[in-house]
Amino acid sequence: MTQSRIIVVGAGIGGLTAGALLAKRGYQVRVFDQAIVPGGCASTFKRRGFTFDVGATQVAGLEPGGIHQRIFSELGVELPKATYCDPACAVYLPGESEPISVWRDPERWKAERSRQFPGSERFWQLMAVLFRASWAFQGRDPVLPPRNFWDLSQLIKALRLDTLTTVPFTLMTVGDALRLFGLGQDNRLKKFLDLQLKLYSQVDADETALLYAATALGVSQSPQGLFHLEGSMQVLSDRLVEALEKYGGQLLMRHTVKEINLDSRGASSVVVYSQKTGEIWTETADNIVANVPVQNLTKMLVFQGMQESLGQKLYRQRVAKLPPASGAFVVYLGVKQSAIPAHCPPHLQFLYDWDGEIGENNSLFVSVSRPGDGRAPEGMATITASSFTDTEIWSNCEDYLALKERYASEAIARLGQYFHLTPETIVYREAATPSTFTRYTGRDRGIVGGVGQRIPTFGPFGFATRTPVPHLWLVGDSTHPGEGTAGVSYSALTAVRQIQSFKF
Ligand SMILES: Cc1cc2nc3c(=O)[nH]c(=O)nc-3n(C[C@H](O)[C@H](O)[C@H](O)COP(=O)(O)OP(=O)(O)OC[C@H]3O[C@@H](n4cnc5c(N)ncnc54)[C@H](O)[C@@H]3O)c2cc1C
Structure with missing residues (x-):
């Protein structure tokens, strides 16, 4: 030893x-x-009986063979209890009352996307092929990018014939792939991909590397999936x-x-x-x-x-x-259960077409607690809504508290289009800005997400x-x-x- x-x-x-x-x-x-x-x-913080997840709310890699499962198994500690997020996300585009639901069942997701984005199946099929090869490659623990001979040997060991199918796509973005399949003008599909990819890759479809996107988007489906942790x-x-x-x-x-x-x-x-x-x-x-x-x-x-x-x-x-990397603006709400519509999915994403101060891409990513999941007292729930923001706005503003209040009010007004938010149903509210993230996570200028x-x-x-x-x-x-x-x-x-x- x-x-x-x-x-x-x-x-x-x-x-x-x-x-x-x-x-x-x-x-x-x-x-x-x-x-x-x-x-x-x-991490989390507690206020008045509510437990709020600071940033991350969904977890990948808990399934058998997933990275957290493998590591917890080596460490000999119990894997946290969790339930699948199904759908992984319900995405609302502007003016639409029915969401695009990213289902966990691959067939159900296929049917959903065929209905939502007619003519795009060849694009999704390519994403599925790239996902399978990239996922299997990552599962063999390659060292990327290699910096010495040992790293290179680990990378080579992880290569298989199917990995080579991904090589021609290494320098392509998602935008390139959309154009390849004649989908460059499909604004609805582009909006959906921009929204989802910004969450995982920090950038939109035109900039996100295709191989990365294939993994980030494919992980929501069975046998993988996104999880909601109990507690x-x-x-x-x-x-x-x-x-x-x-x-x-x-x-x-x-x-x-x-x-x-x-x-x-x-x-x-x-x-x-x-x-x-x-x-x-x-x-x-x-x-x-x-x-x-x-x-x-x-x-x-x-x-x-x-x-x-x-x-x-x-x-x-x-x-x-x-x-420059983005920061996050997050609103944490402790609400009465009556604020949550019936059958509300645990994770939602909203794109807005009305102007306001909030958000680099005019969207909110929302996570809602489930009854009995440990985040809220009985009859209550938590809503956490985050948007990307330019960190400079916060470090150079004249009246930080006033700006924070304006952002929080605007976020709540936007959320009010879906949730029943009134002074009676909102029990607790708090917000975090890049300055908050700098203070609590030490991250340079409060940047998030890599x-x-x-x-x-x-x-x-x-x-x-x-x-x-x-x-x-x-x-x-x-x-x-x-x-x-x-x-x-x-x-x-x-x-x-x-x-x-x-x-x-
Ligand atoms: C709003 C938001 C939503 C997100 N949603 C999700 C999600 O749903 N699912 C998901 O998987 N991911 C999500 N993420 C991303 C995910 O949370 C992060 O990528 C991940 O947690 C980062 O982990 P890390 O170990 O790299 O670093 P960090 O979480 O940044 O941890 C770094 C640690 O280092 C400490 N530290 C920093 N500087 C010093 C120093 N000088 N001395 C001592 N300690 C120091 C900090 O206090 C901190 O504890 C989200 C992130 C945000 C901000």
């Missing part, structure tokens, strides 16, 4: 998964997180903390890592600030795993008496040139878990395969395997 010391910066799902797996595999692990509760964007999203991190501690790892909350020090050997220590005692100290480690956005990482590096290498300089420049799955930043061209600094690893939604609790768990597993492959 190795006694190599690992420091993990951040107890998001990525950091906790990496920490727990490393502890299980015999490493001495210490996880530092600047927040009060672990889980980052997938709250916090259960996921609680179980990972349980595993970390079971194998001797330590989690220190309210401890901010101010700097990551690099010497001639690579990453060697971190400077930690305890918010509890005010103490600041330097802690050394053999490996440092950073569970922060890549934009945070480059700002944390401190070169101790040595020059930045060319590779490190290019990495920093690449990060600086990334297109670097965007455009061609230059997805899969083979994305950010690797192996950084150009020896002994420094990056896990989380900036790295392959991208955002979401399932995505960041893959990146954690990759970094753990890479650390293990290293001979001390």
Whole structure:
């Protein structure tokens, strides 16, 4: 058993998964997180008997063979109880009273999309072929993008004949595929894809890499699926903390890592600030795993008496040139059950055609609690509605509180078109802006959801878990395969395997 010391910066799902797996595999692990509760964007907060999921509300990868299931099985902890989201989402386009329901049953979804988007089946068939090949490839744990011979060997091992079918599509976007099938002018289909893809890839159909989109859209159908956790999203991190501690790892909350020090050997220590005692100290480690956005990482590096290498300089420049990432504006409502229409799906997406301040793409993604799912007292429910927003608006505004109030009122007015929202049915309301996300998750400018799955930043061209600094690893939604609790768990597993492959 190795006694190599690992420091993990951040107890998001990525950091906790990496920490727990490393502890299980015999490493001495210490996880530092600047927040009060672990889980980052997938944590929760409680107000007046309601439990609100901060960001993530749906979980992929809990099915047999799914990434969370595999990792929980290795860790020997119970998989959180969950139910399928079926439909995964009900999408309302402007002026339409009937939603496009993304059903879990593949045949039912096929019938739905044929009805909703006549003439598009060849496009969906291509997506299905690419999904099957990409999913099977990812399930064989490739290391993407490869940065050394070991990484390359893992990538090659994961290749099969069917993986080669995806290769010609590597440089295509969803927009390219739509044009290929003569669907470039199908505005309704385009709107639907823009809405769904923005959730998963940060960008619209014209920019999203086709192979990424095939995976993101295909995962909602059986035998995979999206899940709604019983209790709250916090259960996921609680179980990972349980595993970390079971194998001797330590989690220190309210401890901010101010700097990551690099010497001639690579990453060697971190400077930690305890918010509890005010103490600041330097802690050394053999490996440092950073569970922060890549934009945070480059700002944390401190070169101790040595020059930045060319590779490190290019990495920093690449990060600086990334297109601006979006932030999130989220409204959390605790409501009486009477506010929720009968047969309300648990997840909805609304696109609006009326102008207002809110949202980069004029839409809201909404998650509604289910009776008895642990989020609301009896006879009550929670509604969480999020939209993407430009982070600059919030850092440069003159009256932050007034802006926040305007956004919240507008979001509630929009939600009021579907839900029965009145002063009597709204029991509690709160909102989060990019400034809130900066404060509670430490994320640079409150950006959410990774670097965007455009061609230059997805899969083979994305950010690797192996950084150009020896002994420094990056896990989380900036790295392959991208955002979401399932995505960041893959990146954690990759970094753990890479650390293990290293001979001390
Ligand atoms: C509104 C919203 C809705 C979403 N919906 C979904 C969804 O339905 N399903 C889904 O799968 N995903 C969803 N996501 C995305 C998902 O939540 C994230 O991709 C994922 O949780 C990110 O995990 P992570 O481990 O990369 O990092 P994070 O969650 O960002 O965690 C990073 C952790 O590091 C800590 N930290 C940061 N800096 C420091 C420092 N200097 N020192 C110490 N600690 C530090 C933070 O406190 C935090 O706990 C959503 C995100 C948002 C914002």
